[in-house]
Amino acid sequence: MPNCCENWALFELDEATQIDLQKLKARDYYRLLLVKKHQSLPTGPERWNKDFAIDREGWRGIFRVVPKDSKLKEFQYKLLHRIVVKKKELFRYGINSDSDCLYCGEPDSINHTFIDCEFTKNFAQQVVDWF
Secondary structure, three states: OOOOOHHHHEEEEEOOEEEEOOOOOHHHHHHHHHHHHOOOOOHHHHHHOOOOOOOHHHHHHHHHOOOOOHHHHHHHHHHHOOOOOOHHHHHHOOOOOOOEOOOOOOEOOHHHHHHHOHHHHHHHHHHHHHO
16 A cells, blocks of 8 residues: 555646655755855845846856955945945935935936946046045
8 A cells, every 4th residue: 555645745846846755855945045044136136136137147157256344344234235324215214304416416326326426436447546
């Protein structure tokens, strides 16, 4: 007589993946989680792609570059995921009295600060010239 559990032992996750639930170990659950988790880009890069056309391999290369300094790691993470706090957010939470750029007076945003602001562009050019 066959075991009553043999009927449900093989679970078909999709057309290409069958899982034997009787032999499944913790590492197998972890691998399944990673496969599902890394199918799409994080929301930060998806939002950056509205302004810059960077393919999946380009983003993988960007995420592989990890600074050694912990403050730089934190800033890189926040910038890539678009969670750098700007005056716009401080105004929204009632901490600042306005949401204008500190340097040029235009409306502040992450795109303005790191891409569009003339002060930032001039500063970046001065740093490049200095090197």
